Amino acid sequence: MADKFDIEQVRKDFPILDQQVNGAPLVYFDNAATTQKPQMVIDALNHYYTRDNANIHRGLHTLAERATTGYELTRKKLKDFLNAESTDQIIFTSGTTAGINLVAQTYGRANFSKGDVILVSNLEHHSNIVPWQMIAEEKGAEVQVIPVDEAGVLDVKAYVELLDTNRVKFVAVNHVSNAIGTINPISYIIEQAHRVGAKVLIDGAQSVAHFEIDVQALDIDFLAFSAHKLFGPTGVGVLYGKRTLLEAMPPYQGGGEMIKEVSFAGTTYNELPYKFEAGTPNIADVYAFGFALDYLKSLPKNAVWEQEKALLDYATEQLMQIDGLRIVGQAPEKIAVVSFVIDGVHPQDIGVLLDKFGVAIRTGHHCAQPLMARYELVGTCRASFAFYNTKSEIDLFVKALKRTITMLS
Amino acid sequence: MATINETQDELIEEFGLFEDWADKYEYLIDLGKKLSPMNEAFKTEENVIKGCQSKVWLHAEKHGDHIVFFADSEAIIVKGMISMLIRVLSNHTPAEIMQADLYFIDQIGMAQHLAQTRSNGLVAMVKQMKNYAVAFNAMA
Numbered sequence: 001m002a003d004k005f006d007i008e009q010v011r012k013d014f015p016i017l018d019q020q021v022n023g024a025p026l027v028y029f030d031n032a033a034t035t036q037k038p039q040m041v042i043d044a045l046n047h048y049y050t051r052d053n054a055n056i057h058r059g060l061h062t063l064a065e066r067a068t069t070g071y072e073l074t075r076k077k078l079k080d081f082l083n084a085e086s087t088d089q090i091i092f093t094s095g096t097t098a099g100i101n102l103v104a105q106t107y108g109r110a111n112f113s114k115g116d117v118i119l120v121s122n123l124e125h126h127s128n129i130v131p132w133q134m135i136a137e138e139k140g141a142e143v144q145v146i147p148v149d150e151a152g153v154l155d156v157k158a159y160v161e162l163l164d165t166n167r168v169k170f171v172a173v174n175h176v177s178n179a180i181g182t183i184n185p186i187s188y189i190i191e192q193a194h195r196v197g198a199k200v201l202i203d204g205a206q207s208v209a210h211f212e213i214d215v216q217a218l219d220i221d222f223l224a225f226s227a228h229k230l231f232g233p234t235g236v237g238v239l240y241g242k243r244t245l246l247e248a249m250p251p252y253q254g255g256g257e258m259i260k261e262v263s264f265a266g267t268t269y270n271e272l273p274y275k276f277e278a279g280t281p282n283i284a285d286v287y288a289f290g291f292a293l294d295y296l297k298s299l300p301k302n303a304v305w306e307q308e309k310a311l312l313d314y315a316t317e318q319l320m321q322i323d324g325l326r327i328v329g330q331a332p333e334k335i336a337v338v339s340f341v342i343d344g345v346h347p348q349d350i351g352v353l354l355d356k357f358g359v360a361i362r363t364g365h366h367c368a369q370p371l372m373a374r375y376e377l378v379g380t381c382r383a384s385f386a387f388y389n390t391k392s393e394i395d396l397f398v399k400a401l402k403r404t405i406t407m408l409s
Numbered sequence: 410m411a412t413i414n415e416t417q418d419e420l421i422e423e424f425g426l427f428e429d430w431a432d433k434y435e436y437l438i439d440l441g442k443k444l445s446p447m448n449e450a451f452k453t454e455e456n457v458i459k460g461c462q463s464k465v466w467l468h469a470e471k472h473g474d475h476i477v478f479f480a481d482s483e484a485i486i487v488k489g490m491i492s493m494l495i496r497v498l499s500n501h502t503p504a505e506i507m508q509a510d511l512y513f514i515d516q517i518g519m520a521q522h523l524a525q526t527r528s529n530g531l532v533a534m535v536k537q538m539k540n541y542a543v544a545f546n547a548m549a
Contacts, residue, residue: 346485348486349438351462352522
């Protein structure tokens with residue numbers, strides 16, 4: 001572990017950052033959509049396909065052995081990263097969405113019945129709403145919503161009331177809102193859900209890149225997140241679950257890998273975690289993902305959080321000085337995301353012009369239409385930061401934004 | 410009345426005057442601002458083309474042999490694009506519109522707005538303009 005956070009060195013570790021876009025230096029502020037990859041991850045992908053590629057688990061030859069070891073090593077790193085009880089509880093999926101659907105379609109199908117209530121929050125991404133609506137419809141259960149206040153803070157009092165006045169079987173909330181950055185009090189949410197016997201799924205897509213999650217300390221039932229938002233490759237997701245829950249769940253998809261024995265008289269299923277990993281998995285990207293975790297571990301403790309906090313404070317302060325600009329989501333507990341709107345200007349126009357200045361932000365509803373409806377907005381502009389961003393990039397962004405507003409008004 | 414290609418060539422010439430992207434976009438934004446307002450009565454659910462980020466409304470009428478288009482958008486850059494598409498395609502016969510090859514968009518350096526298939530509804534709008542031509546042609 002390095003002693004000191006060296007931003008110059010860190011930026012060199014992410015080769016994509018050093019480029020011109022539309023004739024201007026790239027300012028990448030779309031980290032909530034996907035993060036960039038350190039050289040170690042890119043090298044690992046290259047190494048895997050150059051030296052180790054083989055199908056895993058069944059082959060007896062050397063390459064199969066190497067590929068299997070590499071793939072399983074990432075599972076081990078994830079167990080440590082999350083402080084999970086065992087590697088059996090780390091299931092590889094294709095992403096957060098796939099993990100949530102897996103739980104909805106297996107745990108949900110086996111456990112929900114008519115009249116049960118599933119709670120989601122008004123802050124959720126569509127990925128943590130639609131899978132619950134689908135299974136609720138199938139089982140005659142009902143999805144109810146935990147409200148948020150004007151600042152973007154979850155109404156915990158209303159949450160407790162919902163728990164006490166309904167037959168709540170399940171709670172699905174994000175740790176951090178993708179659209180406005182609110183950090184939810186998941187420890188309390190989980191404690192309260194458990195008090196009434198409900199299970200909880202935490203959508204960790206937006207939190208894992210920013211702070212550590214200890215699944216045992218938080219008593220998390222299920223946690224889903226994506227590698228690509230954690231400086232790893234696209235196409236890999238992680239689902240953590242408590243052992244008793246995972247063991248009781250029926251398999252999701254049938255196929256290779258997930259079986260113990262197959263005959264036409266009947267099939268027995270493999271053990272955890274393979275029961276939920278049908279077919280050849282995304283071996284190369286899982287392998288390379290392990291290096292993203294190593295990279296994070298090599299950074300000084302708290303450096304990520306401190307750097308991002310400084311960026312959030314600076315960006316908020318700079319943006320507040322722009323006439324007609326309003327920040328959407330001002331929760332006291334926030335990650336380094338600033339969502340904003342400008343009077344009389346459509347977010348899409350801002351996004352198009354900022355791109356011309358080399359600045360990448362996200363505009364639109366951020367796949368959180370119910371939240372946009374809560375604020376009566378068609379969408380927002382969202383700048384989301386990672387530890388490799390700098391204050392001078394914020395200066396470039398603010399300068400470009402001011403010019404953009406002038407052009408549009 | 411200029412042909413579709415004559416109007417496209419005019420636009421290419423106009424945009425050729427600008428040296429940097431900012432001037433081009435300021436002109437495009439200006440075109441958007443000057444787009445004739447669409448009659449609110451035409452802004453129906455039926456006439457809406459939903460992009461992922463912004464809506465476009467498109468209405469078409471047959472005036473004699475010609476189709477006249479009316480359109481609007483929530484986003485000003487999209488409106489600028491709409492203004493050019495109307496200038497190029499409106500007041501032409503269904504056959505002319507059906508056959509039109511819209512090369513000007515690429516040549517003025519605005520192809521990215523048609524590449525963003527999900528975000529702004531412009532691709533669907535061009536398709537819908539052609540669909541109107543096909544429909545009016547079939548009715549004739």
